[in-house]
Each structure stands twice: as structure tokens, then as C-alpha cells.
Amino acid sequence: TGAGLIGLLTVQLLVAHGARVLAIDFDEAKLDLARQFGAETCNPARGEDPVAAGIAFSRGRGVDGVLITASTDSSDPVTQAARMCRKRGRIILVGVTGLELNRADFYEKELSFQVSCSYGPGRYDPAYEDKGQDYPLGFVRWTEQRNFEAVLDMLAAGRIDVEPLISHRFDFADATKAYDQLAEDKSVLGMLLDYGEPADERHVAKVVLDDRPLPAAGEPVVGFIGAGNYASRVLIPAFKDAGADLRTIVSAGGTSGVIHGRKNDFAEAGADTSALLADESINSVAIVTRHNSHASLTVDALNAGKHVFVEKPLGLTMSDIDAVEAAHAKTDRLLMVGFNRRFSPLTRKMKTLLDGVPEPKAFIMTMNAGAIPADHWSQDPEVGGGRIVGEACHLIDLMRYLTGAPITGVQASAMGGSANATLDKASIMLTFADGSFGTVHYLANGGSSFPKERIEAFAGGGTLQIDNFLKLRGYNWPGFKKMSLMRQDKGQGPCSKAFLDAVRAGSASPIAPEELFEVSRASIEAATLLK
Template sequence: MKQVLQDMAKGGTTLVEAPAPQASRGHLLIDTTLSLISTGTERMLVDFGKASLLQKARSQPDKVRQVLDKVQTDGLMTTVDAVRSKLAQPLPLGYCNVGRVAEVGAGVSDWRPGDRVVSNGPHADVVRVPRNLCAAIPDGVSDEAASFTVVAAIGLQGIRLAAPTLGEAFVVTGVGLIGLLTVQMLRAQGCRVMAIDFDEDKLALARGFGAQTCNPAAGEDPVAAAMAFSRGAGVDGVIITASTKSSDPVSQAARMSRQRGRIVLVGVTGLELSRADFYEKELSFQVSCSYGPGRYDPAYEAGGQDYPLGFVRWTEQRNFEAVLDMLDSGALDVSPLVTHRFAFEKAPDAYKVLSEDKTALGIVLEYDHAVPPRHVRQVTLEGKTGPSQGVSAEPGGAVMGFIGAGNYASRMLIPAFKAAGARLHTIASSGGTSSVVHGQKAGFAHASSDSAAVIAEPAINALAIVTRHDSHAALTAAALRAGKHVFVEKPLALDREGLAEVEAAHAESARHLMVGFNRRFAPQIRTMKRLLDATAEPKSFIMTMNAGAIPADHWTQDPETGGGRIIGEACHYIDLMRFLAGSPIVSAQAMRMGDAPGVAVTEDKAAITLGFADGSFGTIHYLANGGAAFPKERIEVFASGGTLQLDNFLKLRGFGWRGFRKETLRRQDKGQKACAEAFLEAVRQGGAAPIPADELFEVARVTLEVAEGLRSGTSYCQK
């Protein structure tokens, strides 16, 4: 397939060839016939990509504060690497897609291949979209007209929040694409409408749709014009669809509104408000969220859980359907809004027009090329000429495949394996595009969207699995049974059944299994281990993970998908303590915050105490309620009259420790590269596994028991 991507670091807009995505549960796979460029949103993204680093920082002060906090905890160089990596990830453009259903995923029963649908899919000739973000197109609505559905739904949601009634006077400030659609929908609602804009051509279109107009560029006063339009009473409502850094649209809206008028912000403006303007009239001000209820709710969008119609009449999907009904009836006319048409293969030219022609409104991309060639699941990357190019295996060599191309894989693991000398064969992601982006950058020979084909590939003898947590166990077991050495990111499994499956597959396989417990390979941890091994006395450990809060609806918090933060992240420190103690875990005790009346129970604020066979013990404080300026990770060990303290894998200090005072690194090193090197060396040499398999399974079992105990309120388990 082909897809439009925006380079957020340098500003280029490109059309890339990528593997077609696979159909997944609750999703539709759609062959695109036409898509619409959203001139407001997409122009803003393109302009942001072209801006200098300083301009980017000025436009996102909240992100700058996050960067400064990260410098304090992780160090300057690590933070610089993270920022560069983030900006280097191209952004898919587009959210106004029309096409025909090619395939339906599991759990979808109300759609069939061949159905004509509108969705918020990106500019790509094959898109995968959750079923709740699609709507059926009536026979009387053309593909071109239907492509305006999603942008119109943005305006419609603003209208719903403003709750206009028949005969009310409304102002629409900023009549770009969404503004002109909003004018028409308000007119269809029976409202009198005035449009404000600096562009006379757009105002002419608004007049054609039945609105009165005001042009500040011609010296007209918006507030005076609105007062005259409302017959001196003040307008009933203002919908702001403008995009500007100025706070004037909001200030003017307040001054032109009647008492208890309604103001809804659909666009983007400055928000320096005068309290007096709002206080004296008791004005209502609300910011509209995209297409409507359900937006950004993972349960609704990705999970397919609809809201009951009797309680939420207008969801984002039902807003799509309402717009399509208006198009079908003729109440909404989008034909005057189309200013440019381009073949999809000429998409970069369309974005050049978007940047240079500020009068452009509806820019349509037409997908007239053949459908079957779009559905290729593997592509050879630029500069690679065949399946063995650059990755032919020598006896004992490691030829790597990667399943998963997300942020951690691309920013940490792939560079670590590449630096360690891995020969990179194929990288796979279910969506396809990220495998091309990161595969091209790292030097993979192929990009794929078919993980089963990567597992079966004979030229690959080692696999890295860096997918969502719920897929780790099944993919690991399949890869081991296919005769591959496996490096799997933590956690190894989310439940006992998955763990048993991996153990059985490993027992049948003569291949290495490695979990990405990189911290035990960090240079300062190796120093600690060397110092601790010199004493035979039991040790006491205090390990603090100042994890920081993440939303409760984030996928890692979902027990079914991410396993929760104890299984998904605290396992790092259970393994690390096991490594430093050098002794089997014999007991585990855990306590969570919230076991008291009136306090919310949370798994990610917990203390875990482990006991070891040699008499050592330690406590892991996994906390999501700490300050961001405090070290994210602190490790303290007490033994033989001395103490070792490590902060953030940057500064290791010894207190009363004979022969050791401190070890400071210039750059944070959590051991990712050394971890990859150890795995590759074991594959090449055929020696012992870097982490014994019985330790991997021991840590996995203890982690599952701790999480189960925290969830059930059972605080103690004896091994």
C-alpha cells in the first residue's frame, strides 16, 4: 500500500510504499477510493514540521516543561536523544477517508466486503479503522461529497454543544472548511447566521449559503456588526472555527453575545480571557472535542463498545451518519468547497498547494490505481535488492527479525541490536507503515505486516518480540517451536496459562530464550554486583521506581492487554533484585495503596518485599504518585557495614564501602546495548543463555503471584 507521511523534524511530505495492514478484531480493512485534505488541521501540522526547533519549542511550552523535567532526572544527553527520536517519527496525515470494505475483523457482524463507507482513516490506499469510526454512505451521496463527512462532524459537534434553536442568531468566526460547513448546518437548524473572516472569497461562499458577513480586513467591526445583526440584543451563540494565536475571537465573541449567550471553541485560538466580559453576562464557554462523544475513549473507539442511544444520543459515529443524511437530503452542499483535485500518487504536490495557497479549501485526493497490488504484506526496502541482500548468514551468525515497531523498539532496542552487530532481516508491524519507517532507518532488508511469515522465514534464526504485552507469550511460544532464538520484551506472560505455554515450548526447543531485563546488564549494576559478590553476608535492598502517573485507560493499565504496571514494569526490579541477591526467591509480600475506606485502590502504588534463600531481603517501592523532579529509579543496598546507592543509572555512590566511592556516567545507561550484545553472543557461540531460563520463569511466576495478591488483597505468598 501507499501512505502519506509528514516528517515532523524537517518538514517534508512523502508518499511511502508499505505493507498493507492486517484486519484485526473490531476493525474494518478499507480500500480507499477518495480522501479529503483537511486544510486547517493538516496545514497546521505541515507548518509545524517545517518550523525550526526553536519555533517548535515556542509553540509547545508544555512539552518544553516536560523536556526540562526529563533533563533533571535522566540527564541532558538522554533527553536530547529522546527529543530527536520523537521528532524523527513521521506522522500519518489525514482523517477524511472514503472507500469500500475489503475485509472485516473478528467480532464485526454489521459490515460486509464491498460496503461503501466513510471513516477517519488516514491518506492511504488501504486503511484499518475501528468499526465505531466508520459509517455507511447512502446511495445518493457521491464519494466526493462523503469525504467531507468527518470535517463536517467536527462542526456539528460544536453546534450540538451550543444547542441552537429555531430562529436564534449565531455567529461563525472563521469560515474555512469547517466554518463554511458549520454555517450551512446552522442554517439547516433554522438559525440566522453571520460569518466573520478576513478572506472575502470565503465570505462570498458564506453569503451563497445564506449568511450575512463581516470582513475585519475591510475595516468592519465584528462586535458592531454582530450587534446590528442581532437587532441590538446580542447574538445567542458564537461558534469559533478560526485558527489563530490571537485571543481576539474569544474576546469579541463575549462582547457580541447576549446575556447567558453560548460560546463554543471548535478551532484553535489564544485564550487570554477577560473575566468581566464573561462575568457580567454569565456567558457559557466550552471547548468542543473533535467529532463527538466517544472521541479518545479507547473502549468506544478501539474496543467497539457503543454508548446506549437512550443515554448518549449523538456519538461520533452517529454524528457521521447525521452529516451523511444531510448530504443525502441536499441540506448540506459541499460542491462549491472543492478547490483542487489530485491523483493520490501526486499527494506531495497537493501538500505544496496546501502550504502555498492559503485560499485553498477542499483538496481532494483520488485513488484510481488498481486495488490488488495494494495488499502486499511484505516489501523490500530501499537499497535492498533481494531477500538475502545484506543479511546472508554465516555459520553461527545471528540474522534478526523484529516483530513490533513501536516507540521502545525503534528508539532503544533496534539501535541496541544494530550497534551490537545484528544482521537485520525483516521488521514487522500489524499496521505496516511503522515497519517501513523504522526498518528503512535502521537498515532492515524487508518490512512486513505478517508476523507469522516472519516467524516462518528460514533465513531468520533469531527474533525480537516487542509487541503489546498480551501477545508476548503466544508469539514467543510460536517462535521457539519454529526453531528461533527469542528475545522478548518484558513481561514474558500476563497469566499462568501463557507462562505454561512458553515453558512447554522452551522445553521442546534447543534455542535460547531471553527476556529484555536490561537493567541487570547496566554498567553500574555490574559494578554493584562485583562489589556485592565480594561479601558472603545477606544483603538488604531498597529499590524505588518513581514511575509517574499514567491514565487509568492507558492500554498498559488494562489487565487483559497490558497486564497492569506491576506485571508490565515492576517485573524489571523483581529480576534485578534476584540478580543482585544471587539467590532464589523464597517469599513475596505485597501491599497496595488504597485499602482503606474512601481511598481509591490502585495497583501502581505498591510495596513488594522479597525474601531470598540466603537470608537477603528487599523492598520494591513502585509508586505512581511521586514528584517528577525526584529520581525515577533509585537502588540502595546495605551489606557488610556499607551502602551502595544508584540514582537513575547515572550516579553510583559508595558509603563506607571499602575501596569504592563513586562512579558517574556522562550518559544514562540502563544496559540495553549490553543486553542485546549478550543475547547475540549466545546465539553466535551457542553457549549458556545470558539469563538462565529457570530464573526467567522464577521471576515471571513471582511477578504474577504478586500482581494476583495485590488485586485480591492477599498480601503474602510463601514460595
């Protein structure tokens, strides 16, 4: 049912496999093609009854199966399919229709009804599509890839002919006209965009959003690599507010870069990271991509002579950190990781108070992180690195900042049981060169009404507590009781400004590079101990 582009391809596939086929559609021109491909036809627009046609076509037995490739809000295609099927027949919904089903139609015949998922088994499975982990042929014969392989074999053998399915051709330069016609003309079947002769060189388009001159020498001219949620909602606005010249934004697909580039006054948008790094007018790069690309992009940017602001984590493995450290040692460019919590006004106040106590401190830091799906990219060890490396690192850095002393030891324990397979419920114990120690509790099993982050410091007979970066309280702390903010401030704004100010002044990085490497290695070590 439905003799559009997908329906006519389906007709050819079925005929090629020896099936007798009845094609049903309201468009006689499309049914002419179906007959050309070897199908019998039924046109309800001419008063022909699809159910009666199906019964007659099957010599009164009922058809073995119905593939619905139509697109309609009506439930008629499913209802008609059920009524023309034989007992224990099969109905496959490939298209989109209404689903107001009559139970009796399915119950009395014991019909099977299935919705097709795109290209077949493997579709939407990151392990299959992104990592290339195939399904065993003996258990899943027709996977997404093997379906494509079979169709290509049939095309090569001439058993599928797509030439008659091309109803319109356009030069690629006229692509917008093609889409306009596709939206307005229901007779369009298959539309081909002709790219012309292959070009000698690959051309990557760059969209000019604002043809403005460069700022004065020494001002930070920033290129952003990545245009995801955190970049667009938090980091780009923070850089903009801090006075950066937002020059170029690149994203994998290009489209999101253009959208957020226009919104945030970038001069250009594109999809070519290499071109951004080669642009001599850009002196600073912000890297806000998926975690597994942070280290390599940081190395490339440092080698290109750029100041680098990279979101946490700096890398996913010890070798990642080694590579970044080696690249940084060869340049005088700034390196900054987005450990923003040490720049929060409440953190700065806590640091000042603690520095007045000349003795070791004890810390308890809790991140009530909440659960996220196990198949989220950040949970994938090879892509996101897991939540300890990717998020708990914030609190490891915060403790390193508040003590002001190097980390000398890392221990870690994870909650037992299969429920913690994603390692998002753990405690990390840290010791420091000045005798201080502390524990980071990273928990994904807490209540959403409880504060997400709580920072507690114990020293000199007093206690300091930051509650969700909204309030700092002092308990038995001489001369201090509390400090409150009007709204939560985790330090993203001051962190971005500190980096840009250092670029302007030609001064050292706001976070010492050795601390960045130390915290990154401690985070990776903690995650390794939990496995």
C-alpha cells in the same frame, strides 16, 4: 465566523436544523458557497462590519450564538462574537484564534464561552476510544460516535452536501503535489485523493533503506517489532553496538520505523509484522511493543522459527506465560526476556562475592520509581499490566539470579488508601529453595533526589550494596570494599550482546527458560495478591 471547510460544514448542519445563519469570511468565493447552502453573509474585506451585520441579522436583539471556525492569531473573532451576542448568548471556539478577551464584553452579557474538543465527548479518553466503553445515552446524548452517526444520517438523507466542498482532486500517486498545493494555495477548500479501483490484494509498502547483502551464515539477522522510546533510545543502539545485522524494523504507523531505521542503519522499514516473521532471512526478532502484545508476538515468532528477545514483561496473565512456554517447548529457538539488571557489571560482581558464602542470603531491594499519571498506558491492567508486572519484575528476576535458587513463595502488601489505586506502592516478599529470602519495595511516592534503585544483600556477617548501578560497596566484607563505574550501567548492552552471542554460537539462552517463566509467574502472582 470563518467559512472554510469546517465552517461550511457547520453552516449546512445549522441550516439543516432550522437555524438562520450568518457566515463571516474574507473570501467571497467561500461566501458564495455559504449562500448556496442557505446562509446570509458578511465580508469584512469589502468594508462590511461583522458586529453591525450580526446585530442587523438578529433584528437588533443580538445573535443567540457564534461558532468560530476561523484560524488566526488575531483575537478579533472572539471580540466581535461577544459584541454581536445577545445577553446570555453562547460562543463556541472550534478553530484557533487569539484569546485576548475583554472581561466587560462577557461580564455585562453573562456570555458562555466554550472551546470545542474535536469530535465530542469521548475524544482522547482511552476507555472510550481504545476499549469501546460507551457513555450512557441518558447522560451523554451526543458522544463522539453518536455525532458521527448523526452526520452520516444527514449525508444519507441529502441534508448535507459535500460535493461543492471538493475544490481539488488528485490521484493518490500525486499525493505529494496535493500537499504542496495545500501549503501554498489559500484558495484550496477540500482536497480529494483518489485511490482508483480497489486492489484484489492489500499491498503493504516496505521501504528499502540500505540495499546491502546479508551477513555470513550464522550471524544474527534481527527484525525489530516496535519503534518506541525505549527501543529507539536504548535497545536498538545496544543491538547495533553488539554487531547485529539490523535487517527490518516495523512499527504500527510505519513512519517512526522509517525514522529510526535510517538513524540506526536498518536495511528495511515497514508496518507489516506478518511479513517480518515470514522473512526467512531474519533469524532473530526483538519485540519492544506495548506489554499486552508481548506474549502473542513471542508465540508467533517462536512458531515462525525465530530466536526471540522480548522486553519485559513476558506476559500479563498466567495463561500468557503458559502459551509462551508451550510454544517454546516445540522449538529449539532461543527465548530471552530483557531482564538486563542481572547483566550489569556491578550485579555480576555482587553475584561472584555472594557465591563465595555457602549459606542463605537476605535481600532488600528498593525501586524509587516515582509517580506517573494514573491514565498512562503502563498503568492500564489490560494494556501495560500495571507497574508491578511491568517494572518490579526486574528486581524479582535480580533476586532470583543472585540467590541462584528457585522461588518457593510470594507474598505482597500494598499501601492502603485511595492514593494507591494504581498499585504502585507495594512490598513483595520472596522465599527461595535454599532458605534465602528478600523483600522488593516498589515505591512511587519517594523523592526524586533519592537514588532510583538500591540493592542490598546480607550474608556471612557482611553486607553488599549497589547504589543506583553506579557503585557497589562492601561492609565488613573480607577482601572487598567498593567498585565504581564512570556512568550508570543497568546491563542493557551486555544483555543484548549475550543474546546475540548465543545466536552466533548456537548455545543456550543466557537466561534459562525455566527462570524466565518462574519470574514472570511470580510477578503476576504478586500483582494479583495486591488487588
